[in-house]
Amino acid sequence: MGRYLATRIASLVPILFGTSVIAFLLIRLVPGDPAIALLGMEADATAIATLRTQLALDQPLIVQYASWLGLILTGDFGRSIQGGRQVLPLLLNALGPTALLSVAALVISLSIAIPAGIVAATRRNSGADYGASFLALCGLSMPSFWLGVLLILAFAIHVPIFPASGYVSPLIDPVAHLHHLVLPALTLGAALAAATMRMTRATMLEVLRADYVRTARAKGLPRRTVIWGHALRNARIPIVTLIGIQFGQLLGGVVITETVFSWPGIGKLTVDAIFARDYPVVQGAVLLTAILFVLINLATDLLYTALDPRVRLS
Amino acid sequence: MTAEASTAASAAASAALAPRGMAGFLRALTGDPRAALGLGMVGVVAVFALGAPVLSPFAPDQPDFVNILAAPSAGHWLGTDELGRDVLSRIIHGARTSLAVGALSVVVAAFAGTVAGLVAGYFGKLADALIMRVMDIVFAFPSILLALAIAAVLGPSLTNAVLAISVVNLPVFARIARAQTLIVRQLEFVEAKRALGFGIANILGRTILPNILAPIIVQGSLLFASAIITESYLSFLGLGAQPPTATWGNMLRNAIGFMELAPWLAVFPGAAIFLTVLGCNLLGDGLRDRFDPRD
Numbered sequence: 001m002g003r004y005l006a007t008r009i010a011s012l013v014p015i016l017f018g019t020s021v022i023a024f025l026l027i028r029l030v031p032g033d034p035a036i037a038l039l040g041m042e043a044d045a046t047a048i049a050t051l052r053t054q055l056a057l058d059q060p061l062i063v064q065y066a067s068w069l070g071l072i073l074t075g076d077f078g079r080s081i082q083g084g085r086q087v088l089p090l091l092l093n094a095l096g097p098t099a100l101l102s103v104a105a106l107v108i109s110l111s112i113a114i115p116a117g118i119v120a121a122t123r124r125n126s127g128a129d130y131g132a133s134f135l136a137l138c139g140l141s142m143p144s145f146w147l148g149v150l151l152i153l154a155f156a157i158h159v160p161i162f163p164a165s166g167y168v169s170p171l172i173d174p175v176a177h178l179h180h181l182v183l184p185a186l187t188l189g190a191a192l193a194a195a196t197m198r199m200t201r202a203t204m205l206e207v208l209r210a211d212y213v214r215t216a217r218a219k220g221l222p223r224r225t226v227i228w229g230h231a232l233r234n235a236r237i238p239i240v241t242l243i244g245i246q247f248g249q250l251l252g253g254v255v256i257t258e259t260v261f262s263w264p265g266i267g268k269l270t271v272d273a274i275f276a277r278d279y280p281v282v283q284g285a286v287l288l289t290a291i292l293f294v295l296i297n298l299a300t301d302l303l304y305t306a307l308d309p310r311v312r313l314s
Numbered sequence: 315m316t317a318e319a320s321t322a323a324s325a326a327a328s329a330a331l332a333p334r335g336m337a338g339f340l341r342a343l344t345g346d347p348r349a350a351l352g353l354g355m356v357g358v359v360a361v362f363a364l365g366a367p368v369l370s371p372f373a374p375d376q377p378d379f380v381n382i383l384a385a386p387s388a389g390h391w392l393g394t395d396e397l398g399r400d401v402l403s404r405i406i407h408g409a410r411t412s413l414a415v416g417a418l419s420v421v422v423a424a425f426a427g428t429v430a431g432l433v434a435g436y437f438g439k440l441a442d443a444l445i446m447r448v449m450d451i452v453f454a455f456p457s458i459l460l461a462l463a464i465a466a467v468l469g470p471s472l473t474n475a476v477l478a479i480s481v482v483n484l485p486v487f488a489r490i491a492r493a494q495t496l497i498v499r500q501l502e503f504v505e506a507k508r509a510l511g512f513g514i515a516n517i518l519g520r521t522i523l524p525n526i527l528a529p530i531i532v533q534g535s536l537l538f539a540s541a542i543i544t545e546s547y548l549s550f551l552g553l554g555a556q557p558p559t560a561t562w563g564n565m566l567r568n569a570i571g572f573m574e575l576a577p578w579l580a581v582f583p584g585a586a587i588f589l590t591v592l593g594c595n596l597l598g599d600g601l602r603d604r605f606d607p608r609d
Contacts, residue, residue, distance in 0.1 A: 146566065275552070
């Protein structure tokens with residue numbers, strides 16, 4: 001297990017190096033002087049000159065990258081052009097609301113998708129199967145911001161039972177927090193549920209055809225035991241893979257949902273920073289999100305080894 | 315669908331497609347009810363997009379200050395917006411942008427990705443390692459975030475939206491092309507051309523490429539749907555085509571401010587995206603299931 005873990009972590013090094021290069025190059029793609037892009041048009045000449053020296057902008061690109069990486073590794077992501085606050089604390093503060101929204105979306109997605117996928121697979125070609133499969137395809141085809149807008153129209157404007165936007169910290173008022181969480185979590189969870197349901201159905205269909213399931217049935221085991229105890233247990237790996245990938249993709253999906261519902265997470269912070277041309281925040285958000293994405297994929301891989309010992313033995 | 319899953323599905327599709335060629339591929343488009351329905355839905359949108367100047371009842375940017383925020387009626391089937399512009403006409407013209415960006419970005423990604431995959435798969439070793447590690451790095455970013463960052467840095471425009479969407483889709487095509495090239499390069503007819511002294515460009519372009527195209531086309535149909543959605547996200551966030559050009563995404567962005575007064579502004583452009591993407595997904599699902607021998 002230790003060797004497997006070491007190999008997996010070592011394989012992350014080139015990926016993390018590459019993501020840092022892309023994040024570094026993002027600012028270099030902005031037309032004009034990167035120092036002005038990082039400090040804003042209104043920055044004074046002294047500050048621009050200081051930053052130019054700090055980032056080694058008069059040096060070759062590789063030296064510039066080394067200087068920038070040195071700052072990043074010490075936690076210095078620069079300062080926001082708007083308000084001059086340090087970027088890293090801004091990003092870390094926004095991670096909390098994003099994590100709360102992502103977990104809620106995942107819970108909603110799993111509680112809909114797994115039972116629906118099992119029902120669709122165990123009653124293949126029935127009305128329930130066709131209905132669930134069609135709904136899943138609709139879920140995949142629906143842009144999340146449109147679903148968000150429809151939910152706001154239905155449940156915040158026509159039947160006003162949930163707020164259309166905003167955020168309340170769970171530490172201040174847990175009930176109000178949940179109240180604000182429902183619509184964005186449903187919006188984000190719906191697309192996830194669609195993909196998870198399709199994967200659960202496909203995997204369960206494959207597993208239900210396996211010899212050991214036929215044997216379990218032939219032994220006279222109750223249907224419930226065969227499905228939940230034998231079939232689902234072996235269908236977990238592809239489903240966990242998908243959930244892992246989705247949890248990573250949630251980090252992208254939140255950009256849209258948080259913007260629609262004014263949820264103060266990392267997605268909204270990124271979009272606001274883009275429009276304010278606050279490039280240090282954009283750069284920091286892209287880098288941090290990519291690192292989280294890679295780490296979540298690693299966690300998913302490690303979870304396989306817990307679910308299926310063959311993975312670490314092979 | 316995940317990239318890995320789609321790569322596997324496309325690789326499987328390739329095996330089934332190769333002997334049938336393009337004629338079999340086209341027959342399959344109409345042979346599967348889902349693929350046929352999807353093709354029909356996308357076809358209708360394409361007809362509206364191509365015939366927009368003739369088919370739309372009004373000019374998309376023609377203001378009508380007497381009919382501001384008018385509800386759907388016989389005069390304006392889908393209502394009007396805050397400048398009195400006809401929503402149906404703007405949706406029809408928006409179809410041009412959505413389909414054009416979807417198609418262009420998939421073509422650009424497919425071209426660049428296929429070239430990268432061909433080179434990586436054929437030459438192997440250092441070229442393979444370098445190209446595929448770069449693809450892995452692009453995969454390490456959530457696709458929407460990367461597209462957003464690229465569009466933001468390059469500036470909001472239709473061209474930059476196409477570029478951003480192409481970049482995030484490029485690794486998918488590169489992986490498929492590489493996997494297929496690894497199989498095809500070992501076949502006798504490739505070996506024969508090498509022995510006869512044909513050049514690398516000839517072998518790659520005329521011998522290997524035609525034999526790896528089918529799974530790339532299947533993948534293209536699946537990514538076309540996601541490209542349309544990504545374009546709508548970028549437009550919705552203000553990073554796609556700029557006003558007064560009508561896109562479904564920027565129509566929805568505009569609708570947010572009028573949700574209580576004019577809900578139709580939010581409902582119809584979203585429905586256009588939904589139905590178009592549903593058509594693409596039906597088409598892609600039908601094709602994949604038909605060609606995937608594992609089903």
